[in-house]
Amino acid sequence: MLSVDTRLRVRYAETDQMGVVYHANYLIWMEVGRVEYWRAAGLRYRDMEREDGVLLVVAEVNCRYLSPAVYDEEVIVRTTVADATSRMIRFEYEITAADDGRKLATGFTKHVFCGADRRPAKLPKKYHERMGIGK
Amino acid sequence: MLSVDTRLRVRYAETDQMGVVYHANYLIWMEVGRVEYWRAAGLRYRDMEREDGVLLVVAEVNCRYLSPAVYDEEVIVRTTVADATSRMIRFEYEITAADDGRKLATGFTKHVFCGADRRPAKLPKKYHERMGIGK
């Protein structure tokens, strides 16, 4: 099973007045993680969207916060695909601090493949193998 | 059971290139909803944080997306408390479009009460009644 690690550094803009990262930003990091997963699988999400009109519409997100991320630290988003069919895909994420390895958060996102009209559609066959569908 | 409706208008900044609201922004709307819940219960979250050093640390979020919100439409966030003890609180949200009433999303957030040191702490007694704790 492919597992892709993406590193990013916490931005000042991502903190809030509690002095730690505002919780909604973890969802953005998950997005960064799955785009890099895509790239590691030999695909570019941008091209899928532009050229094949494939949209990955978010159906559900979940995140459990374990330890706060702080400004300027490096964070690793580990992304895997937990489930994938021609209709939907479910990514799982584990977010850790690069320096001390403490676990910051775990979560998942569930997506429905849609056409340019935003209606559910099957993922074109040519993408199946790389996404581990139909094995 | 108290149920508080908060209205807000979708900002251009909240959209993404799919032409709808970027999914992480729903978490920010939930935050707006629970602050207004607080206010409707006769409390001001800002004062709890400042004066009593009570922090509401987010432990988990979940959101299911049902229909996309679009730019400039009015959105209603209905907030309720599903569970509350002196240690934690769980809010539930239903987000609908003001114009046509379509359901946009449902979700919950779970929070742990912490002291100024970000360690778990009991919510001071004086807040219990208004938050429906201990009944």
Add this chain to the structure above:
Amino acid sequence: MLSVDTRLRVRYAETDQMGVVYHANYLIWMEVGRVEYWRAAGLRYRDMEREDGVLLVVAEVNCRYLSPAVYDEEVIVRTTVADATSRMIRFEYEITAADDGRKLATGFTKHVFCGADRRPAKLPKKYHERMGIGK
């Protein structure tokens, strides 16, 4: 000269670890202000974009920060049009705290009218009068 006041309440998400509003968010508030200016002028920016393919592309922004805005306070964005032709429009903003009237920031944004292809285009005549163009 039309001057439109828009009220908004500072969100927790908009603060940073300095304990005040992160500076980039003032640009979002300016956007909220000019959309409401549009509405007060009898226009809906969303419809201009959708129906006439008129895009208001940002060419320049400037903001001077005078006093920090804090969480949960109400803020007033006063928006005026400083200059407008069929090619461009320049908005000016004065942002103040609703409670104590202290001036938080002043700024401007300059926009170029573009067609759906994002190339500069003239604003359709029907909008001129309401935007004070050609007087």
Add this chain to the structure above:
Amino acid sequence: MLSVDTRLRVRYAETDQMGVVYHANYLIWMEVGRVEYWRAAGLRYRDMEREDGVLLVVAEVNCRYLSPAVYDEEVIVRTTVADATSRMIRFEYEITAADDGRKLATGFTKHVFCGADRRPAKLPKKYHERMGIGK
């Protein structure tokens, strides 16, 4: 004169419904640029803030948008210090697309050094040399 290049990749969250990067995000990129400038100069902004209570309060920002940045492209933020005294510092930025070198934006930010109480204060002497002050 030190000039520091920082690379970042456009996030989906940073786009808006025009299909390009929402303009306020350039200010966040500038922030990323100046933090890396700091690091290249042998300093860590986080430590200055934590250990010496030095805050870099934003006094003014300006950005001119020349060409839109698009999703998933790599962007280079070139940061320089245009002026610095023990009281204030002014950064300048040039943002370009890594792939085709087109210029996306230019801008500046002006900051006042403040103490932990957010009042203007002199930058401690030990930082002067690295920031090119007093030469």
